Amino acid sequence: MTEHIWHYRSTSGHLTGTxxxxxxxEATDGRIGRVDEHSDEVGDAYLVVDTGVWILGKEVLLPASTVVxxxxxxxxxxxDRTRGxxxxxxxxxxxxxxxxxxxxEQLGVYYGPGTPFGGPPV
Structure with missing residues (x-):
């Protein structure tokens, strides 16, 4: 199951409604961009990050569980992920x-349990 990846960690300092x-x-090894959009919805919390010139102006979606x-x-x-x-x-x-x-579901597999360094399950 990958549902828990769509929740903020209790230790992240996230306050609902902020x-x-x-x-x-910031990734573990440098800046990746700025938040363009986010969701606080229970069970569906995420960040959409505008990467600017880092990945040629693309956006990435990060599940809330990646927030440290x-x-x-x-x-x-x-x-808690690297730029790569x-x-x-x-x-x-x-x-x-x-x-x-x-x-x-693809993101859940990529960022979820069994993926200690991100990427497909080992």
Whole structure:
């Protein structure tokens, strides 16, 4: 099951209702972009991150469980994946994937349990 990946960790510092739009997002090895959109919906929490020039202006969708900490004063979010792991995630297309359960399942497999370093299960 991969449902728990769509919840923020209790230790992340996330407060329901906080607008995270515009927050900088940091992977374990550097900045990946800014939050363009996010969801706090129970069981469906995620971040859509605009990567800017890092991945040629593409967006990535990160399940809420990847968030390690949120610093509201610095407007920064830290996630527990590397830039390479995020870049290697299933491709995101806003027009097709926000409501696509198959895409969510792909992300669940990619970021979920049994994937200690991200990527397909070992």
């Amino acid at each position: 607008d995270l739009t515009g927050y900088k997002v 900490s949120i610093d509201p004063e610095a407007r920064k979010i830290h996630v 792991q995020i870049k290697g995630a299933p491709e995101f297309d806003r027009t097709q994937h926000l409501g696509d359960t198959r895409y969510r």
